[in-house]
Amino acid sequence: MSGPFLNGAGMWAIYRTEMARMRRTIxxxxxxxxxxxxxxFIVFGGAIGSRIQHVGGVGYGAFIVPGxxxxxxxxxxxxxxxxxxxFPKFTKTIFEIxxxxxxxxxxxxxxxxxxxxxxxxxxxxxxxxxxFFVPVRILHPGWMVAFLLLTAIAFSLFGFIVGIxxxxxxxxxxxxxxxxxxLTFLGGAFYSIDMLPQPWQTINLLNPVVYLxxxxxxxxxxxxxxxxxxxxxxxxAFMAIxxxxxxxxxxxxYRLKP
Amino acid sequence: xxPILSVRAVAKTYKNGFTALRAVDLAIEKGEIFALLGxxxxxxxxxxxxxxxxxxxxSGQVLVDGHDIARDxxxxxxxxxxxxxxxxxxxxxxxxxxxxxxxxxxxxRPNPAYIESLLRDLxxxxxxxxxxxxxxxxxxxxxxxxxxxxxxPDILFLxxxxxxxxxxxxxxxxxxxxxxxxxxxxxxxxxxxxxxAEEMADRVGVIDDGRLLLVEETTHLMRKLGKRRLTLALxxxxxxxxxxxxxxxxxxxxxxxxxxxSFDANAEDTGIPTLxxxxxEKGIDFxxxxxxxxSLEDIFVSLVERAA
Ligand SMILES: Nc1ncnc2c1ncn2[C@@H]1O[C@H](COP(=O)(O)OP(=O)(O)O)[C@@H](O)[C@H]1O
Ligand SMILES: [Mg+2]
Numbered sequence: 001m002s003g004p005f006l007n008g009a010g011m012w013a014i015y016r017t018e019m020a021r022m023r024r025t026i027x028x029x030x031x032x033x034x035x036x037x038x039x040x041f042i043v044f045g046g047a048i049g050s051r052i053q054h055v056g057g058v059g060y061g062a063f064i065v066p067g068x069x070x071x072x073x074x075x076x077x078x079x080x081x082x083x084x085x086x087f088p089k090f091t092k093t094i095f096e097i098x099x100x101x102x103x104x105x106x107x108x109x110x111x112x113x114x115x116x117x118x119x120x121x122x123x124x125x126x127x128x129x130x131x132f133f134v135p136v137r138i139l140h141p142g143w144m145v146a147f148l149l150l151t152a153i154a155f156s157l158f159g160f161i162v163g164i165x166x167x168x169x170x171x172x173x174x175x176x177x178x179x180x181x182x183l184t185f186l187g188g189a190f191y192s193i194d195m196l197p198q199p200w201q202t203i204n205l206l207n208p209v210v211y212l213x214x215x216x217x218x219x220x221x222x223x224x225x226x227x228x229x230x231x232x233x234x235x236x237a238f239m240a241i242x243x244x245x246x247x248x249x250x251x252x253x254y255r256l257k258p
Numbered sequence: 259x260x261p262i263l264s265v266r267a268v269a270k271t272y273k274n275g276f277t278a279l280r281a282v283d284l285a286i287e288k289g290e291i292f293a294l295l296g297x298x299x300x301x302x303x304x305x306x307x308x309x310x311x312x313x314x315x316x317s318g319q320v321l322v323d324g325h326d327i328a329r330d331x332x333x334x335x336x337x338x339x340x341x342x343x344x345x346x347x348x349x350x351x352x353x354x355x356x357x358x359x360x361x362x363x364x365x366x367r368p369n370p371a372y373i374e375s376l377l378r379d380l381x382x383x384x385x386x387x388x389x390x391x392x393x394x395x396x397x398x399x400x401x402x403x404x405x406x407x408x409x410x411p412d413i414l415f416l417x418x419x420x421x422x423x424x425x426x427x428x429x430x431x432x433x434x435x436x437x438x439x440x441x442x443x444x445x446x447x448x449x450x451x452x453x454x455a456e457e458m459a460d461r462v463g464v465i466d467d468g469r470l471l472l473v474e475e476t477t478h479l480m481r482k483l484g485k486r487r488l489t490l491a492l493x494x495x496x497x498x499x500x501x502x503x504x505x506x507x508x509x510x511x512x513x514x515x516x517x518x519x520s521f522d523a524n525a526e527d528t529g530i531p532t533l534x535x536x537x538x539e540k541g542i543d544f545x546x547x548x549x550x551x552x553s554l555e556d557i558f559v560s561l562v563e564r565a566a
Contacts, residue, residue, distance in 0.1 A: 005332065005365070013362030017351070024350060092346035096405070099310040099340050100363045101332040257314050258272055 010102040011110040018114030061134035066217040067189030081115035081159030104250040116152035144219035157242035261285035268318030278304040293459035294448040302448035339411035349391040364409035416447040488519040493543040
């Protein structure tokens with residue numbers, strides 16, 4: 001029994017504080033992904049794209065837009081959520097969260113909600129930036145929003161787990177550097193995966209990011225490497241794994257309570 | 259009236275195999291000031307961390323105002339405020355924001371008037387818009403107290419509240435604790451200073467090596483343990499205590515150079531004047547004298563001996 005009420009005020013307090021923490025670093029948060037994206041457009045869209053022309057009937061510049069948005073969405077979701085929970089662990093202020101009349105689920109909702117909000121805002125900024133460089137169409141806006149939300153939440157959950165797991169700043173940085181960036185680059189952000197040589201093409205089917213980018217690109221241009229249903233199912237499965245891991249963390253108090 | 263806090267057979271073995279608490283039983287009455295007294299490593303922090311939900315217990319049960327801290331943790335925790343041993347604050351937040359955050363976290367509606375009075379009581383009002391990073395150590399500790407009280411708890415835990423604290427804050431803190439008690443708030447503090455327990459608490463629980471050795475009203479405990487030692491540095495060392503002095507509980511220390519008299523500080527007649535007179539009559543001269551209170555260590559030794 002988790003008690004008679006839902007601690008909405010407690011969730012709101014965490015959400016607001018997290019958003020305030022992000023506002024304090026607003027310029028780093030916005031500038032880095034925007035500059036990176038502009039660079040990608042110049043290098044990939046301009047320099048390389050002028051030789052590639054079209055991928056699946058879409059101009060190369062426009063083709064990479066969904067991939068770039070996903071790249072930002074993934075890295076931002078993971079870093080926001082992992083820092084969000086790692087920081088109170090590091091400053092020991094987590095005692096307050098642990099001693100509050102707040103369920104574990106409520107705490108996860110608040111932290112993950114704040115991280116996902118911020119990464120979605122950034123993704124929209126990237127989308128807006130992209131429209132300055134290339135014509136962007138969105139064929140299925142509803143699906144686009146669904147993929148945006150689902151991905152932001154799934155990877156914020158993943159980031160939250162990373163933040164609980166990490167015992168120092170190196171460990172906090174290693175997952176994005178060692179896992180996420182390679183998976184994203186191999187995941188077809190800048191090319192269609194059928195352009196990869198075998199056996200990489202087949203191996204890449206184990207890469208969850210392939211499904212995200214493909215599904216997301218489909219919502220823009222109606223074409224993707226993989227069927228949209230499979231993409232959604234894969235994203236949902238990834239989310240389910242994260243939720244299961246969090247459930248285990250909660251049951252065992254893993255790295256939160258001695 | 260049922261106790262506001264009831265700890266039943268609570269034991270804790272940490273993951274490294276160290277047993278910090280062995281089946282502790284404790285009942286705290288509503289509105290009392292209770293001191294948990296024990297040396298470093300006794301298990302004080304472990305016990306209050308379990309009650310507050312920041313450490314899991316290995317076995318046992320805790321009820322806060324009748325609510326089980328495991329099954330009914332919302333009701334239990336919303337009644338508790340905790341000031342931990344170490345300062346832990348979001349240094350970038352302002353005083354006002356971090357205190358308001360704590361109130362929200364505990365599920366309470368905003369109440370600026372209450373937060374204002376709290377900050378005024380703790381001499382933090384002028385600093386309300388300062389960021390925590392700009393505050394001195396003492397001020398940070400005040401912020402910790404304000405956060406713990408922000409949701410108007412029924413029970414306040416203060417873990418080593420005066421360790422490394424200046425006189426001004428110490429005085430303010432005790433004033434605050436008395437004020438809280440007058441409002442019916444139960445205060446549970448930990449300390450390894452016997453004077454502090456004596457000064458503040460209605461009752462004292464003595465804990466050592468994970469065991470609660472006894473729980474007593476402070477006045478009883480002090481009477482029991484209020485032994486003092488009078489040490490006389492003798493001019494001429496003694497081999498044995500002369501039979502004429504058998505009426506006093508005397509001991510020789512430092513190779514017969516010190517004559518030590520243990521007496522009850524609370525007694526009407528300490529026996530000191532007659533002892534000194536008798537020594538004069540016997541021509542036993544001393545060059546110096548000193549009295550000291552039995553140290554916490556002495557007390558533990560005597561308690562453990564008594565328990566055995
Ligand atoms: N997380 C932990 N893991 C292992 N041992 C611990 C942990 N926390 C405390 N201890 C040990 O438990 C004992 C009691 O600690 P504590 O409750 O902090 O004592 P006190 O507050 O009375 O000084 C100490 O010996 C301490 O080293
Ligand atoms: Mg302690």
